[in-house]
Amino acid sequence: MLLFKEPDPTIFDPTQSDPGLADTVRTLGAADIFACTQCGKCAAACPLVLTGFPFFNKRLIQTILMGFKELLLNDASIWACQSCNRCTEVCPQGIDSFGIILAARRFAVSEYALPAMAVEGLRSLYETGHAVHLAEAGPPRKKIGLPEKPPTTLASSKALGEVQAIMRRTALAKLGIIPMGPTGESLYGITDKKLW
Amino acid sequence: MRIGFFIGCNVAFNRPDLELAVRFALPRLGVTLEDIEGQSCCPTWGTLPSIDLAGWCALAARNLALAEKKGVDLVTVCSTCYGSLTRARNVILSDAAVQQKVDALLREVGKEYKGTSRARHIVYFLLREVGRERIREATQNCLQGLRIAIQPGCLTLWPRRMCQEGEEDPFHPTALKELCAALGATVPYYSRLLDCCGMGGMRSTDLSKSLILVERKLRSIKEEANPHLIVTGCSSCLLQLDMAQEFLLTRQRIHFKIPVLHYAQLLAICLGADIEKVTAMARLKADYVFARIFG
Ligand code: SF4
């Protein structure tokens, strides 16, 4: 039984490739990408392959090495990576294959190719200091005898300000994909006092 | 021994019962649990690590610096927190250019990270610092007769070279098994033991594909181990295995339910915690399992 339909074969035109792509991705945290021999061991270990995502570590690396930028930007599979690190564990070349996935994401983001859920997580991280935050978690915490707010950025506007100051000095600020207020408070006017 | 508590987002907001369990269990085993005020998200993979290498490392280093200032390491029950904090520390200590940027970013917010404090995963922390003997003495074999299927959590296993205190052989993990055995339980092997639970990026990208993984895993657990409980070392596995069973049941894709606990919850229960409270957010209730044991 086929778990998924094989994608139609695509014919690549090497004259359309971007020769600088691999170097760009390398500088984004994939120092060892050129050592890949395309042996495929990382793919054999990858949960994405097991479940039928068409675009996984080995293919991604090949795509980058060959400079097919559009192919990289047009497939969301890299965002389904489980960050499990099986690929890094098994690579016979000692390549940090999961590190390449992260570097490829950084490149995709620089071209504004990122899923909505990533934007949501970033916004939540900036506004609360937590990528996952449930505004309604206070009462259930209290019910079992914990303080409504954990002792995190949620309970300290100074700490949240530090996180925001760091985030404003990253590529995120230049991209402008989430609103980042200049004063340490979010543009939505949410401060830690109103979070619950 | 003193250790800082790195709570993590999913634990603080989705599973505070697990936070309570850690706060209950560790002090009863002679560990002083320190709150690390002002900690933030680790940060998790889909956020800053996917945008900016130095920025990710700086946010992680800020959390580590808060612990360093108190002279402690951080303990976490989440394998993503463990992975992100450990990997970021690894990058900082091995890449001088990133380290420089991180130092500059931290200086701007009045922080400094020297590289001494690190993240520790609770499973290995318990095994190495508390030890099986102490756990055995404190819990008196209370789970004798109970069968447990374990789910270690990917980032506690891989990559071996970045987990300073992980498994000798991550393909044959023993730590969580030994910890469950220290409570008196038996821990049978099942063939999908190493499979990923399907939480994480995959679940938010394509739910149906994520369900393929979790269904296959659950079937293997039921058919081969037929356990009373599933016990995991990772808060994300906890969420996924607990939620997915309900989902698969209503769609008639599985026909059983097995309660899921994090090891810290199981330990807290064995140390006398209120079962209701330390499993308050679990969808699949485990009370009946313990009713048989504790009467
Ligand atoms: S296992 Fe390593 S060398 Fe082989 S294809 Fe994957 S990254 Fe390349």
Ligand code: SF4
């Ligand atoms: S880290 Fe990502 S790419 Fe590597 S094996 Fe896991 S899911 Fe696949």
